[in-house]
Amino acid sequence: MVPAVIAVDAGGTSTRAAVVGLTGDVLGVGRAGAGNPISSGVELATANVVEACRQALAQSGNSERIVSSLVTMAGGANGSTPTDGLVARLIDSGVPGPLAIDSDVLSAYFSGSPASEGAVLIVGTGAVAGRISDGLLARVADGLGWLLGDAGSGFWIGRRAAIAAAADLDGRGEPTALTDDVLAEYGLSRGRRKRTGRPEVLSPLVHEIYGRRPIELxxxxxxxxxxxxxxxxxxxxxxxxxxxxxxxxxxxxxxxVPLVLAGGLIGPASALHDRMSQRLAGRHCLTATDGLAGAALMALRRVGAEANQAVHARLVAALAARTLPVGPLGASR
Amino acid sequence: MVPAVIAVDAGGTSTRAAVVGLTGDVLGVGRAGAGNPISSGVELATANVVEACRQALAQSGNSERIVSSLVTMAGGANGSTPTDGLVARLIDSGVPGPLAIDSDVLSAYFSGSPASEGAVLIVGTGAVAGRISDGLLARVADGLGWLLGDAGSGFWIGRRAAIAAAADLDGRGEPTALTDDVLAEYGLSRGRRKRTGRPEVLSPLVHEIYGRRPIELxxxxxxxxxxxxxxxxxxxxxxxxxxxxxxxxxxxxxxxVPLVLAGGLIGPASALHDRMSQRLAGRHCLTATDGLAGAALMALRRVGAEANQAVHARLVAALAARTLPVGPLGASR
Incomplete structure (x- = not known):
């Protein structure tokens, strides 16, 4: 039987797994629902990681000898897991060992570069940066969440849009094109009626926003x-x-060192990307690809297999070809 | 029987009531717990308003004919109440009518000035300003809460202290004397141990802050x-x-017009007061006193009684003399 590894990218909304041969061939992939034990609970997260692995193994024909498994997720780091008992649960549920949990900051980095020295900046709902040294996550900056940090993140930008719209309506801030779009996001529009000197729509806007979780900004x-x-x-x-x-x-x-840019908000077509490019001129910037490719490269590194530029390129290309939309249980595959 | 009014200042932590003769004599005062129906529920708020009134009437000897009652609270404004049915509940519970609910922004203003034209700036946990015209709340600015507004408020300042401390520990921000004090507020102190390049204490600090309601910043x-x-x-x-x-x-x-400054954060001894004084030079600034004095002046205005500077000064002085600490049921009086 061919030796292979399993790599899993366990996210807040979906979990994906790949069976990868030690030469970097993708032998099977699988997909399931939310896999983060903090946001979804350890039971559901375990079930989805197991299901994604089951699909990937089935697609590969169950013909490999799995020598190691690696799961990357938010909150995992250098062997520590976001919740106690997760590794034991996964092993008990049939995920082949030896099994390790690591950080999704690392898989985001390795999705863009196979180099052992580098950095990554991830800008999505939150914002976090990591310094990779000798292949490990040596230092982290920010990632402190919406209330204390995540400076420049989607939440940070979105909250400022809400504040700007509210201040515009309140007469304290500059008039801005953001206001009508923010109102429309909540199904509201400006009217002519006023209440204690302010547009009446300010009141339902405040109500809509406080009725949701802050992070939804x-x-x-x-x-x-x-x-x-x-x-x-x-x-x-x-x-x-x-x-x-x-x-x-x-x-x-x-x-x-190479700097990998990851996350939807600083993708190449984004207005934020333009501004970052100016400021990062002189740095060697790379674009992140699929976090699962990063996790697969990490899984290969763990077992001492070759994980160079060529293997990296092959992993990225093979996973890009395999990530067509599938049904929730992989029924269409 | 002497005609008199009842004034109530219903707050988020305590409720105070006064029986005031039409010439501005304070005949009795009372105090009870939280009286805001939004934060405490309409049942508890009703009970505490009723209890404060009962005490004030008892202290005055129940010898007046109450011609009008006025309750001021957050969310009340020009006849609208923060919760439906509050007026009916209060009347049913024995608070003498006719009864009106009005805004605590107005009572804060009238605690500092009896003039029909003016403005008030209240800076506590939140921040709101009001323009008073013809004795009514004509316009409001800000007061939009911690997530969308309250610019310059206690929350606004406190959150920035937390962000500055976190950024200092994270190596992203300037070193600041705030950091040790913020840590101490949560029973923490700096150590020498690090975790992914950052002081280990950053992690419990984040945990402590996210474990509380945001407003507690x-x-x-x-x-x-x-x-x-x-x-x-x-x-x-x-x-x-x-x-x-x-x-x-x-x-x-x-x-x-006169500008009344109210709320703990811009009191005369505060570092914020100094900075505001520079910026407001040229404006006629007054200091708010007791919100109950403002509510009493409003109650007198409502029934057409004299509510001039002399009456205002007498109300403020009389209530200051009466607001010695008392037991929860006024037992010490």
């Missing part, structure tokens, strides 16, 4: 990205780019 | 006020003063 970030020429939106984007640059600079100083 | 505001010469704290205070000045300016423009 991140949904307003795309509105800011859509209006890069609006003066208020531009100031928000400049602030985000400055904050993210500060996070990277505090972590890297002048170290000349 | 307002408790950190006094730390900033205690360090006015620290560069980071000074920047926060400058930002708060600018935001509060913007709120006032958006509301008042160049209108030359």
């Amino acid at each position: 991140a949904r307003l970030a795309p509105i800011v990205l859509r209006h890069p020429d609006d003066p208020v939106a531009s100031l928000i984007l400049e602030g985000a780019a400055n904050a993210l640059t500060n996070t990277i600079t505090s972590l890297l100083g002048d170290d000349d | 307002a408790r950190l505001a006094p730390i900033v006020l205690r360090h006015p010469d620290d560069p980071v704290a000074s920047l926060i205070l400058e930002g708060a003063a600018n935001a509060l000045t913007n709120t006032i300016t958006s509301l008042l423009g160049d209108d030359d």
Whole structure:
């Protein structure tokens, strides 16, 4: 039987697994629901990781000898897991050992570069940067959440859009094109009626926003990205780019290592990407690909298999070809 | 029987009532627990308003004919109440009618000035400003809560203290004297141990803060006020003063009316007060006194009784003399 590894990218909304031969061939992939034990509970997370692995093994024909499994997730780091007992549960449920949990910051990095020295900046709902040294997560900057940090993140930008719209309606802030789009996001529009001197719509806007979890303000970030020429939106984007640059600079100083940019908000087509590119000129920037490719490279590294640029490119290409949409239980495959 | 009014200042932690003769004599006062129906529920709020009134009437000897009652609270405004059915409940429970509910923004204003034209800025956990015209609350600025507004408030300042401490520990921000005080507030202190390049204490700090309600960050505001010469704290205070000045300016423009400053954070001894005084030079600033004095003046205005400067001064002095600490049921009186 051919020796192989299992790699799992366990996320807050979906979990994906791959069976990968030691030469970097992708032999099978699988997909299931939410796999983070903090946000979804350890029971559901375990079930989804197991299901994704089962699919990947089935697709590969169950013809390999699995020599190691690696699961990457938010909160995992260098052997510590976000919840106690997760490794034992996964092993008990049939995920082949030896099994390790590691950080999704590392898999995001390795999705963009196979180098043992480098850095990654992830900007999605949150914002976090990591310095990779000798293949391990040596240092972390920010990632402190919406209330205390995540400077320049989707939440950070989205909350500022909400504040700008509220201040515009309140007469305290500049008029901005953001206001109508923010109102529309909650099914509201400006009217002519006023209440104690302010547009009456301010009251249902406040009600809608406080009726949701604060983190949901991140949904307003795309509105800011859509209006890069609006003066208020531009100031928000400049602030985000400055904050993210500060996070990277505090972590890297002048170290000349590759910097992987990951997360939806700084993708190549984003207005934030333009601003970051100016500030990061002179650094060697790479674009993250699929976190599962990063997890697979890490799994190969763990067992001492070759994990160079060629293997990395092959993993990325093979997974890109395999990640067609599938039904929730892989029925269409 | 002498005609009199009842005035009630119903707050989030305590409720106070006064029986006041139409010439402005304070005939009796009473005190009970939380009286805001939004934060405490309509049942408890009703019970505490009723209890405070009962005590005030008992202290006055129940010898007056109550011609009108007025309750001021957060969320009340020009006849609208924060919860449906509150007026009916209070009347059913024996609070003498006709009964009206009005805004605590107005009672804060009238605690500092009897003039029918003016403005008030209240800076506590939140921040709100109001323009009073013809004795009514004509316009409001801010007061939009911790997530969307309250610019320059206790929460606004306290959250920035937490962010500054976290960024200091994270190596992203300036070192600041705030950090040790913020840690101490949660029973923590710096150690030498590190975790992925950061002081290990960052992790329990994050845990402590996310384990509480966001609004509780307002408790950190006094730390900033205690360090006015620290560069980071000074920047926060400058930002708060600018935001509060913007709120006032958006509301008042160049209108030359008295401006009442209310709330613990801009009291005369506060570092924020100094900064506000510079920015408001040229405006006629007054200091708020006891919200119950404002509510009493409003109750007198409602029935057409004299409510001039002399009556205002007498109400303030009489209530200051009466507000010695008492037991929860007024047992010591």
